[in-house]
Amino acid sequence: MWDVDAAFLHSGYIESVARAGAIAVLLPPQPASMDIADRVLDGIDGLVFAGGRDINPERYNQDPGEHTDQPDLRRDEWEFTLVNAAIRRELPILFICRGAQVLNVYRGGTLFQHLPDIVGKNDYQRGEALLTEMEMTVSPGTILESIVGSTVTGMVYHHQAIEGLGSGLRVSARTADDVVEAIEIEDYPFGVAVQWHPEVTSEKDGRLFDALTSAARLQRSTL
Numbered sequence: 001m002w003d004v005d006a007a008f009l010h011s012g013y014i015e016s017v018a019r020a021g022a023i024a025v026l027l028p029p030q031p032a033s034m035d036i037a038d039r040v041l042d043g044i045d046g047l048v049f050a051g052g053r054d055i056n057p058e059r060y061n062q063d064p065g066e067h068t069d070q071p072d073l074r075r076d077e078w079e080f081t082l083v084n085a086a087i088r089r090e091l092p093i094l095f096i097c098r099g100a101q102v103l104n105v106y107r108g109g110t111l112f113q114h115l116p117d118i119v120g121k122n123d124y125q126r127g128e129a130l131l132t133e134m135e136m137t138v139s140p141g142t143i144l145e146s147i148v149g150s151t152v153t154g155m156v157y158h159h160q161a162i163e164g165l166g167s168g169l170r171v172s173a174r175t176a177d178d179v180v181e182a183i184e185i186e187d188y189p190f191g192v193a194v195q196w197h198p199e200v201t202s203e204k205d206g207r208l209f210d211a212l213t214s215a216a217r218l219q220r221s222t223l
Contacts, residue, residue: 013050013096016202020209022046022216027082029074037085046092046190046216049079049099051197054160057113060105065113067159080106087185092215094208095193097158100183103193107166115161119177124156131155131200136181142172143184143192147211154181154196161195190215 007028017024027040041047056071057064059080079099083106086093095103101111115124123132135153138145144152152173162180165171173182173194185191190212198208 009050010199012197012199012202013048016199016206016209017048017213019202019206020213022209022213027078029072029078032077032081034081034085037081041082041085041089041091044091045220046212047082047086047094048212049083049093049095049102050199051097051099051157053098054113055098055101055105055111057111060110062110062113067114087188087191090189090219092190092212092219093192094212095191096199097195097197100193100195101160101162103185103191104162104166104169104183107169109162109166109169110164112161112163115159115179118161119179124161124179125159126157129157131157131197134175134181134196136173136175136196138173138182139171142170143190143211144172144182144194147192147207154194154198155200156181156196158195189219 009026014024025044052075053072054069056073056076057068059076079102083102105111112118116122126132133153134156135151138148138150138152162183165183168186169183170186171180172184175181181196182194184193192208194208202209
């Protein structure tokens with residue numbers, strides 16, 4: 001009887017936000033408009049865009065590849081509307097995995113639809129929910145460097161990756177395979193996007209969530 005359409009979020013995201021001293025509010029996919037997004041964001045101090053299903057490739061002018069997920073069009077429309085409204089008001093945002101891809105595509109960038117075709121291995125998404133620990137080199141002078149330093153280790157699980165970089169974005173971390181693992185919004189208070197899953201390891205390393213919460217508190221104090 002419970003085989004029904006549902007909106008849910010892995011508890012790791014909620015616990016990571018709570019450990020950083022913030023209150024988690026879930027924003028499920030729903031009819032999207034700028035008016036609705038603005039009403040929602042009036043009560044929000046910061047956003048986390050979570051991982052999930054592949055974005056509809058039509059949004060970056062490509063046909064779906066054989067390994068690309070059937071898109072969730074409602075979620076795509078909702079999240080692209082939210083990111084538009086959030087960036088217009090310079091809301092602090094942490095984009096995770098799919099979220100990083102949403103940011104890049106929103107800004108006119110493109111994606112590799114199946115990373116094994118590019119790097120020749122499945123290390124970035126081994127399947128069976130087995131995440132891979134990888135070390136990334138962080139670009140100097142980025143917000144990410146100010147949070148984690150010159151290198152960072154993250155748990156990855158993605159079969160797509162950033163190809164062409166979107167407008168007004170900069171790369172902030174890469175793997176040894178030269179795969180882009182983090183980007184951020186240029187000239188923006190806090191807009192950090194990572195392809196790995198910091199919510200998985202936040203109990204030991206919550207720096208990204210702490211930084212998001214600090215940015216949200218700072219912005220609220222200036223309003």
